[in-house]
Amino acid sequence: MSLAQKELVLHGNLGLVEYDAIHIRLVDFNFNGQYDCLVFTSQNAVLSYVRRKKLATPTLKGTVGNRAVCVGEKTALLLERNGVEVLASAANAKTLGQLILEKFPDTSFLFVCGNLRREYLPCLFQKHNIRYKEVVAYETTLRPRLFKRKFDAILFYSPSGVQSYVALNALANTTAVCIGPTTLAEAKKYTHKVIQATKPTVENVIVQAVKYSSTAKNP
Incomplete structure (x- = not known):
């Protein structure tokens, strides 16, 4: 969490315990073949792709157009800052999939994930016979940590973050404030008290947590 994001928490009069879950x-990664467009659903995938292109060797045999579709405003900004043209972006993978079917049904994709x-x-690609290949550009591992205290709310930014927390802690009586629908779906497996951010950003998750806290204090 950045300093500006922490200030949002403090200005909302919230106590904060932060850890990397x-x-x-x-x-x-390497790939063979030619693809028209890149697909990204996270900023981590973009960072890995940019790094890989800078360190490109003859083993990177494939070619891909300098265009992309992606999930998230910040992912789109990161792509543009690194010289990649963003053809379309969406708030989540489901909406992005609809855009692909409507606007790019004959396009081939390299899914960097x-x-x-x-x-x-x-x-979706398989069902609609869209040519694609996926390459794993980053690995996520869980870092469970036991907390011997109860929280009023927990902010989650990915399904794997939820999985990491519940590995050692109960979530049943705690409100989960989630960045998007896939994270919300994962949290719902462990608690019925869930809130989804209106925009898939860290800042909006914090805003929703502040609103929840204010409502809880002044029902």
């Missing part, structure tokens, strides 16, 4: 490791990527886009 997951560990991300960027990995090298993590080892815990969701099944939605690969299933």
Whole structure:
């Protein structure tokens, strides 16, 4: 969490305990063939792709157009800052999938993803006979930590973050404030008290937590 994001928490009069529930490791990858467009569903995938292109060797045999579709405003900004043209972006993978079917049905895709990527886009590509290949560009590992205290709310930014927390802690009587629908779906497995951010950003998750706290204090 950045300093500006922490200030949002403090200005909302919230107490904060912060820890890294997951560990991300960027990995090298190779691919063969030619693809028209890149697909990204996370900023970590973009960072790994940019790193891989800078360190490109003859073993990186494939070619891909300098265009992309992606999930998330910040992912789109990161791509643009690194010289990649963003053809379309969406708030989540399901909406991005709809855009792909409507606007790019004859386009071939290189899906740059993590080892815990969701099944939605690969299933969509297969169902509609869209040519694609996926490459694992980063690995996510869980870092469970036991907390001997109860929290009023927990902020989650990924399904793997939920999995890491519940590995050693109960979530049943705690409100989960989630960044998006896939994270919300994972949290719902462990608690019925869930809130989804109106925009998939860290800042909006914090805003929803502040609103929840204010409502809880002044019902």
